[in-house]
Amino acid sequence: MDLLDLVVRWIHLVAAIVWMGHNYVNVVLRPTYQPLTVNDTPESRSERFMTYLFREHAVFRYASIVAWLTGSFLLWRRGWLIDAFTLTSYHAVIGMGAWIGTIMMLNVWFVLWPYQKKVLGFVPAAPEERVRAGRITFLSARVNTALSIPLLFFMLASQHGLSLFR
Amino acid sequence: MKTPLDSVAGTVACGVALTVILFLVVRFLMGGGSAG
Numbered sequence: 663m664d665l666l667d668l669v670v671r672w673i674h675l676v677a678a679i680v681w682m683g684h685n686y687v688n689v690v691l692r693p694t695y696q697p698l699t700v701n702d703t704p705e706s707r708s709e710r711f712m713t714y715l716f717r718e719h720a721v722f723r724y725a726s727i728v729a730w731l732t733g734s735f736l737l738w739r740r741g742w743l744i745d746a747f748t749l750t751s752y753h754a755v756i757g758m759g760a761w762i763g764t765i766m767m768l769n770v771w772f773v774l775w776p777y778q779k780k781v782l783g784f785v786p787a788a789p790e791e792r793v794r795a796g797r798i799t800f801l802s803a804r805v806n807t808a809l810s811i812p813l814l815f816f817m818l819a820s821q822h823g824l825s826l827f828r
Numbered sequence: 829m830k831t832p833l834d835s836v837a838g839t840v841a842c843g844v845a846l847t848v849i850l851f852l853v854v855r856f857l858m859g860g861g862s863a864g
Contacts, residue, residue: 689836689839693835693836694834694835694836695834749854749857751858752858754854754857754858755854755858758850758853758854762850801831801833804833804834804839805833807833807839807843808833808839808840808842808843808846809843809846810843811840811843811844811846811847812843812846812847812850812851815847815851816850816854819851826851826855827851827854827855827858827860828855828858828860
């Protein structure tokens, strides 16, 4: 392991913490599903609040990309990228983690975010559509909460628990 | 429709169950876990 490897791994972990930390905070703040109503409108929020809200959501979305890119870079640099994603030999352990992380990132960008934009009022949506989008974003975020459990297991197991798989 | 993901306990249970299932899948792929 050299300095570049260590630094990229460091960035990988920080990005992952920023990303999933945001998700876990939401679990703590809203442990159960609280449906929106058609009377909950984003119009009453100030422009400054909306700016902060957009920044908050942008940070965790882009953190997911940084975590994915740095993770893939680490695998590529070791020559493990193909074996990991094809779940070949002992690389299947980190590969399963990499697949879960990939699914989670795609979930953030292609399922959660398009609906969350409507919920938060960044794009216009009818009240009924916002209520529906609120349910989808909740379930999408909770899917990532659940997926983070095996993700962390496989990330750690690839370094500290390979013997369990033999 | 309510799902297990609607509660924290259900979400954690899903995550743990998925971990066990995927652990067994990966162990199978690696040829591990055979007796003797």
